[in-house]
Each structure stands twice: as structure tokens, then as C-alpha cells.
Amino acid sequence: MAEVTAPAYRTIPIIPKLIPGAMEGKGPYIANEKIQADLGFPGQLVDDWHDKAIAKMGDLLRKYRSVAVFMDACVHCGACSDKCHYFIGTADPKNMPVARQDLMRSVYRRYFTWAGKLFPKLVGARDLTREVLDEWYNYYHQCSECRRCSVFCPYGIDTAEITMAAREILAEVGMGQKYSNEIIAKVHKIGNNLGLPGPALKDTMEGLEEDVKEDTGIDVRFPIDVKGAEVLLITPSADFFAEPHIDSLIGYAKVFHATGTSWTLSSMSSEAANFGMFIGNYEQLRKVALRIRQAALDLGVKRIVVGECGHAWRVAYSFWNTLSGVGDGSDPDDKFARMLQQQLDHRYRQPTHICEFTWDMIERGALSFNKEANDKYVVSFHDSCNVARGSRMGDLPGGQFEIPRNIIRAVANNFVEMDPGTTRESTFCCGGGGGLLTDDLMELRVKGALPRMEALKQVSDEKGVNFLALICAICKTQFSKVAPYYGFDRKMMGGVHQLVSNAIILGDKQ
Amino acid sequence: MSVLFAILFYLATLLFVVGLLSRIATYARTPAPLKIPTTPAPTTQGGVVLRMAREVVLFESLFKANLWIWSMGWLFHASMALVIMRHLRYFTDPVWGWVVLIQPFGLYAGITMLIGLCGLWVRRIFVERIRYISTPSDHLWLVLLIGIASSGLMMQFATHTDVIAVKSFFIGLMGFNIGQLPADAPLMLHLFLVVALLALFPVSKLLHAPGIFFSPTRNQTDNPREKRHVSGWGKKMESES
Structure with missing residues (x-):
């Protein structure tokens, strides 16, 4: 790995010539038995992986309209074919969004459509073999679910949805990804991606208070587990120690200080990231999100503010209301959501991005x-x-x-x-x-x-x-x-x- | 021959209608558990209708993606829409006023439809990336559509077809009377390919036509914070936990 070199800059951003197989066999480590077990997935490839994978695919086709529509709708027009950064950087044709989708679409056609059952060659359908499964693992872990392709697709096909579905199937038959699954387990167990326990977090925050005091001469607080605080800050745990992340955390704290906002972190729920989205698993996504709901209820906060984190903000903004009730506009008989939404202050957006918070304050002078x-x-x-x-x-x-x-x-x-x-x-x-x-x-x-x-x-x-x-x-x-x-x-x-x-x-x- | 075509048309229409409705029912029945519009997205239902209209009528996203595919694809689809509207004269008696009006445009549209299709095929053959992702059926669909367009144009510009007789055949079919179809090679080819198109539509990539209306990245309103979005199976987890 040490000898990785950056590809040359393109003088004009031309579309690369295809290099088939350029990124074959370059997928990430597979999760071991223990990591898989922590999330309730089988420890290794199950014997009946073929039937289980097809069954899971059928299940996802019934549960997600996105998957059902996107499997059918693609016409291979090629609008997306030059839009993926991984394709541009690697020139591997299977990193073209349409080709990445087709890894699954070919199997869908074989098992779920008449055309593919009768004339597989004609419509590009193929059996789910071990090689195909490995190919899925490899190339569905070369997609960052960034949705750039979905902007340009005339039918709005979002490869991220297909990648998530594929990863869900893979985990289900015993081929989970080490990195993501290990992290999710840490959140379930300790409350953040790093596995940083409460006392260590407290120490870190005290250290930051001293640093900022030394720097500015001002007592900027980094409170943790403060019941009755107005704002619960949910931020990626990298903000607690990594460079340059920590400088932004100091920035949030200064904004809260300067505006006289009482705020707190939660040691139980000290993570904005939600890798449940990455592995496409609704149960995991939900379970991680529910910790934040719990922290908000326990601490009795009025607002939830989210720190600088991309996918976390997508989860918070788009999914939290659905998953955990952090938001507004629940039905009167929706007890689960009401319980939290009655506590939150709806003069403010719930949840609020830290940039929204800061900009509102700037606008108010x-x-x-x-x-x-x-x-x-x-x-x-x-x-x-x-x-x-x-x-x-x-x-x-x-x-x-x-x-x-x-x-x-x-x-x-x-x-x-x-x-x-x-x-x-x-x-x-x-x-x-x-x-x-x-x-x-x-x-x-x-x-x-x-x-x-x-x-x-x-x-x-x-x-x-x-x-x-x-x-x-x-x-x-x-x-x-x-x-x-x-x-x-x-x-x-x-x-x-x-x-x-x-x-x-x-x-x-x- | 006329009886054979009559049977084929009945069958193909049946397959088309039943197949398409069943796919649409599947899409409509399948829940969208999470809010996933590709943003920036409209925040109101009216905005979503406008966004969808721009996609369906102007191919907005495709325009952003690639001007070659957009221009050829749009030319083909817009022309085909005109051609189909022009063909309404074979199924209505008396012919509706607006259908009479568009007759001359519909004729030219046949030519531009062919140009669009050929442009798309050239791209599919000569651009390495597109060739790589093409299956045999992708090429065959283009062949089929090119066949329909050119056989239709042939009847107009090369050979003479008794369109009055064709019309009375189809008007007859609509009332379940099988009349006499002129025995005319371009016509036979034209009709046979149309039968194939109708029958295969619901099991093919032509499902992009109904599919786009159900695409969650395009048809969802961007209001997740303001309105709690719940699906049946997602909600069920709450009562279980």
C-alpha cells in the first residue's frame, strides 16, 4: 500500500480510456466473525449464501421503492458513465455508475424478470455465482454513496441506493465490511465511532477548556452531560481529538459562548456519524439514531445541533425525524415522535446544522x-x-x-x-x-x-x-x-x- | 393474414396493458421508507410537480449530463410523441381537430425521430464507455425503433399504402370486427414491429417511462424536518420496541 501514487492531473479533464480490471480485487477487508456477530450478522459466508442472497434481494425489492424502480428503469444511456470520481480516478469501467448498478441489475434480471429468465444473454442477465458475489463485494465498496450520478440520471437513479442494497445483502450472507461494522459496534457499545469512553471524553473537554483559556484568556466551556442545557451538540467524534477537526469544535464552543447559549455534549451519545447508512441497513441506522433520541430525552434539551459532518447531516436532516422523531410535524396519535417533539423548541429548526446556528446568529448581529x-x-x-x-x-x-x-x-x-x-x-x-x-x-x-x-x-x-x-x-x-x-x-x-x-x-x- | 394481425394486436395490447399496470401497481405498492430526494429539491408538492414536468418534458437532468445524449434522445422522444399523436387519425372517426392540425408536423417528426435514433445508435456503437455498458437488447431496441420509423416513412415516401383501408381495419378492431388489411410489405413490417414493441414494453427497459414518475429521488418533497415521514414497515418497528 505504501507505494500508492496519485494519478497524473489531466491537462483538460477528458474522460479516461477504459482499463478493464484496473481495480479488481482491491476491495476492503471483510469483517471477521466477532465483528459480524456484534451486529447480528453471520460470522462467515453461509452455506446457502446463494438462496439467502436472492431471498434478501426479493425482500429489498418489496421494501424499497427506490430499488424496485431503479432496477427496471435504466436504459443504459450513459449519462452517468463519466460522472463518478472513482471512475475518473481509476478508469475501471465497473466504476462507472451504470456498470456498478448493472452488477446487481444483471442478477435481478436473471431471477426476477421473464426476459432474464428466458433470454439471459440477450438482456445481460447472469447467475449469482461466487465470482459475482466477490465482484459485488469489491465494487460496491468502491462507491462512496455520494449521489453525484443521481443528479445527472434522467430517471434519478441513485447508485447509492443500489450500493446500500448490495452491502445489506452481503452482510446478510456473511460478507460484511470490517471497517464500517467494527465502528457501528463501537457506537452501540460505547456511544461513538472511536470507542472513547465517557471519562476520557470528559478529560479531553477539560483539556480543551484549558487550551482555549491559554489562547484567549477567556473561559470557554466544553460542557458534558449537563441536564437542562438548551442545546445538545451532536458532532462527529473525530472532532474530539483529530486534526484539523478539533479546531472546528473549538469554533462551535466559541460561538455558543459568544451567544450565551447553554449547551452540552452527551457521553452516552457522543457521535453524529451513522455508519448504518453506509451499510444500507435500516435496523442499524435506526439503532444508532435512537441513542441521540435517548440522550435528548435524558438531558431534557430544547434543541439539537449537529456539528460539521456530511453523511451525519444527511442522516440528521433527512432521516432523524423518520427514525427517531427528532423533527416536527408528527401526527397527533404518533406517541413515539410526540414524546420527543413536545420537548423540543419548535421556534428553531429541529435538528439544526451548526452552520445554520452560526449564520442565524451572524444575521441577528x-x-x-x-x-x-x-x-x-x-x-x-x-x-x-x-x-x-x-x-x-x-x-x-x-x-x-x-x-x-x-x-x-x-x-x-x-x-x-x-x-x-x-x-x-x-x-x-x-x-x-x-x-x-x-x-x-x-x-x-x-x-x-x-x-x-x-x-x-x-x-x-x-x-x-x-x-x-x-x-x-x-x-x-x-x-x-x-x-x-x-x-x-x-x-x-x-x-x-x-x-x-x-x-x-x-x-x-x- | 388480417386475422393473424388482429389476434397479434389483441394479444399485444393485452400484454401491454396488463403488464404495464401490474408494474405500476408494484411500484405504487412498494414503500419508500426514507426521504431521499436528490437535493436541492422542491419544498412543496407544487414544486415537485414542476420538477417532474421539467424532467419528463425537457429531460432536465440529462441536459446537465451530456448534450449529445440529450439532443438525440430528446429529438427522438419529442418526435415520437408527435408521430404517435399523428397516428390518432387511424383510430378516430371523425378525426379530432387538433390531430388534423398536426398532420404535417407529424410527418417531419418521422424523419427527425429516425435521425435521433441513429444519433443514439452511433453513440452506442462508437463511444467506448457506452459500448461497454450496452447489452444486445439495447442494440435491438434501437433496431426495432429504427425499423418502425423507416417502414412508416417508406409507406409515405416510397411505396403507396392504402391508408384508408388500414384505418378501417383498426376502427374495426376497436369494435371487435376483423376487417381486411392491405397486403403490403412495409405495412406488415411496420405493424409487426409495433406488436413486438407493445408486447415487450412491460418486461423491458422501456419501463423507464412509468418508472420516472415513481423515482423517489425526483418525486419526493424536501420537507423531512417539517413533516414526519413514516412507512408501514418502519412504523411497525416502533410498536415492537
Whole structure:
């Protein structure tokens, strides 16, 4: 793995010539027996994997309209074929979204359609063999579920839905992914992806209070398990210790401090990330989300604010209301949701993104900044895939693009955009999302970052960009690790609230 | 021959209607447990109707994706819509006013439909990526549609077909009277291919036509925070836990 090299920049972003098999056999580690057992999945490939997989597929076809429609609707037009960052970076044709879907669609046709039962060759149908299963494992773990293809598909086919379905089938027959499943088990057991127990978290927060005091001379609190606090902050656990994530956490705390907002973390539920989405498993997704509901009920908070994390914000914004009742607008007889929704303060959006929180405060004039503190930076902003294409901020469609940019412009003087073909809804995934942020996929991660690195290179050469502002823990880790392969300093990666933290003026608003 | 075609048409229509309705029923019955619109998405039902209209009429997403596929695909579909409307004159007596009006346009549309289809096929054959993802049936569908369009144009521009007789045959069929169909090679080919199209529609990728209306990434309203979205089987877990 050490000798992974970044692919060459394309002088003009031409579509690569196909290299069949380029990424064959480069999937991630399979979960071992113990990890699988922790989530209630079989420890190894079951004997009747073939029948079980087909049965599970039938089950998913009945449970998810997305899967049912998407299996039928594709006409192989090729609109998506050049849209995936992994295809662009690896040139493996099976990383074209349509080809990735077809790995499953071919099996669907064979077992679930007349055409495929009678004339398999004619319609590209094939039996589910062991080779096909391995191929699924390999290529459905080379998709970061970023949804870029779904923007361009004339029928809105979202490969992420197919990837999730495939991973669910794989886990069900004993081929779960080590990285994601191990992490989910830690959340169930301890409350966060890192397996950081409550006392250690408390220590870390106390350490941060001292650091900030030393830095600013001001007592900025990092409260934990405070009953009756107004805000429960749910943030990716990487924010507690990783660089550059922690600088954004300090930023949130300063915003809460400067606006006089009482807030708290929860040691029981100290994780925004929800890898249940990555493995496509509704039960796991729900179980992880329910911890947050529990924490909100236990602590009696009025608001739930979510830190900088892409897929977590998609889960929070789009799924929490459904899964755990964090939101508004439940039916009068919906006891499960009402129980929580009656407690929450509906003058505010539930849940609220930290960027929404900060921007609301800026608009109300509750925050002031010394923008010169960020003058050493020329900032550009990377739209995180799940935020861009799977969620919203604010009241208007597209608020997820405007609000983080508004914040950056409010706290920094130099902001430039990257190539419009690579931002907003057309943004490229960082290359590490969707449960792929693991060292055993280093080659894929480096290659998948190519389109974003190209766009960054352009603005860094032409406009001197030296800071890429991010709102996702995965983006932060991935770029810090991968950008050096492309000749960038890892220090140019940071959070939006890191910029806020640099510029915020504390203490004179009390 | 006329009897054979009559039977084929009845069968094909039956397969088409029953098959299509059963697929649509399946899509409609299958729940969408989570909110998954591709954002930015409309926040109101009216906005969703507009978004869907833009997709169906203008192929908005395809336009963003690739101008070659969009221009050829849109040309083909729009032309075909006109051609089908023009063909209503074979099934209505007296012919509706607006159908009379579009007759000349429908004729040219036959030609542009063929151009669109050929453009798509050229792409499928010569662009490496598209060739890679194409199955034999993808090519055959294009062949079939090209066959329908060119046999139809042939009757107009090359040979003479007694369209009055064709019309009375189909008007007859609609009242379950089997009349006499002119024995005419282009016509036979044309009708045979149309029969194949109707019969195979519900078991093929042509299901993209009803499918798009059920696509959750396009037909869902972006309001998950404002309104709790629940599905039957998702809700059931709550009463169990």
C-alpha cells in the first residue's frame, strides 16, 4: 500500500480510456466473525449464501421503492458513465455508475424478470455465482454513496441506493465490511465511532477548556452531560481529538459562548456519524439514531445541533425525524415522535446544522469578527457530497450551498470558488466517504480524490488558494491524508468553524 | 393474414396493458421508507410537480449530463410523441381537430425521430464507455425503433399504402370486427414491429417511462424536518420496541 501514487492531473479533464480490471480485487477487508456477530450478522459466508442472497434481494425489492424502480428503469444511456470520481480516478469501467448498478441489475434480471429468465444473454442477465458475489463485494465498496450520478440520471437513479442494497445483502450472507461494522459496534457499545469512553471524553473537554483559556484568556466551556442545557451538540467524534477537526469544535464552543447559549455534549451519545447508512441497513441506522433520541430525552434539551459532518447531516436532516422523531410535524396519535417533539423548541429548526446556528446568529448581529485574523488565507470551499445532494440548510432549496459560504465571507476576506462543474450539486466526493475511509482502501482513496485535487490545483495556481474549508469529518481526514500525494500541504485543510474560531471576538458581548 | 394481425394486436395490447399496470401497481405498492430526494429539491408538492414536468418534458437532468445524449434522445422522444399523436387519425372517426392540425408536423417528426435514433445508435456503437455498458437488447431496441420509423416513412415516401383501408381495419378492431388489411410489405413490417414493441414494453427497459414518475429521488418533497415521514414497515418497528 505504501507505494500508492496519485494519478497524473489531466491537462483538460477528458474522460479516461477504459482499463478493464484496473481495480479488481482491491476491495476492503471483510469483517471477521466477532465483528459480524456484534451486529447480528453471520460470522462467515453461509452455506446457502446463494438462496439467502436472492431471498434478501426479493425482500429489498418489496421494501424499497427506490430499488424496485431503479432496477427496471435504466436504459443504459450513459449519462452517468463519466460522472463518478472513482471512475475518473481509476478508469475501471465497473466504476462507472451504470456498470456498478448493472452488477446487481444483471442478477435481478436473471431471477426476477421473464426476459432474464428466458433470454439471459440477450438482456445481460447472469447467475449469482461466487465470482459475482466477490465482484459485488469489491465494487460496491468502491462507491462512496455520494449521489453525484443521481443528479445527472434522467430517471434519478441513485447508485447509492443500489450500493446500500448490495452491502445489506452481503452482510446478510456473511460478507460484511470490517471497517464500517467494527465502528457501528463501537457506537452501540460505547456511544461513538472511536470507542472513547465517557471519562476520557470528559478529560479531553477539560483539556480543551484549558487550551482555549491559554489562547484567549477567556473561559470557554466544553460542557458534558449537563441536564437542562438548551442545546445538545451532536458532532462527529473525530472532532474530539483529530486534526484539523478539533479546531472546528473549538469554533462551535466559541460561538455558543459568544451567544450565551447553554449547551452540552452527551457521553452516552457522543457521535453524529451513522455508519448504518453506509451499510444500507435500516435496523442499524435506526439503532444508532435512537441513542441521540435517548440522550435528548435524558438531558431534557430544547434543541439539537449537529456539528460539521456530511453523511451525519444527511442522516440528521433527512432521516432523524423518520427514525427517531427528532423533527416536527408528527401526527397527533404518533406517541413515539410526540414524546420527543413536545420537548423540543419548535421556534428553531429541529435538528439544526451548526452552520445554520452560526449564520442565524451572524444575521441577528449576535457575533462579531476580526476578519483580518484570516487574512493569511485565500479560502475556497468544498461542498460535501451528502450535504450538497442529500440535505438542506435554511429555508430555501440550495441553502446548503449558500449558508457555509455566507459564514466564510463573514469571517474571512479572501474567498474564491473552484470550477463550477465541481461545486454545489455537481461537487465531487472527497474520495473517502461511504465507509471507505480506511487504510485498506488507500489506493482507491488517492485515485478517487483526483477530480477535487484538479479543481483545487487550478485555484491554488491561479488564485493562490491556500485553505480548503470543509464541513465534514470524513472530508477533513481524507484530504489531510490524501492531498500530500498530490503535492498539497495537509495543513491547508480545515473546517469552516476553524475559520470562525480564528476570527470570532469573544467576551465583549456578555 | 388480417386475422393473424388482429389476434397479434389483441394479444399485444393485452400484454401491454396488463403488464404495464401490474408494474405500476408494484411500484405504487412498494414503500419508500426514507426521504431521499436528490437535493436541492422542491419544498412543496407544487414544486415537485414542476420538477417532474421539467424532467419528463425537457429531460432536465440529462441536459446537465451530456448534450449529445440529450439532443438525440430528446429529438427522438419529442418526435415520437408527435408521430404517435399523428397516428390518432387511424383510430378516430371523425378525426379530432387538433390531430388534423398536426398532420404535417407529424410527418417531419418521422424523419427527425429516425435521425435521433441513429444519433443514439452511433453513440452506442462508437463511444467506448457506452459500448461497454450496452447489452444486445439495447442494440435491438434501437433496431426495432429504427425499423418502425423507416417502414412508416417508406409507406409515405416510397411505396403507396392504402391508408384508408388500414384505418378501417383498426376502427374495426376497436369494435371487435376483423376487417381486411392491405397486403403490403412495409405495412406488415411496420405493424409487426409495433406488436413486438407493445408486447415487450412491460418486461423491458422501456419501463423507464412509468418508472420516472415513481423515482423517489425526483418525486419526493424536501420537507423531512417539517413533516414526519413514516412507512408501514418502519412504523411497525416502533410498536415492537
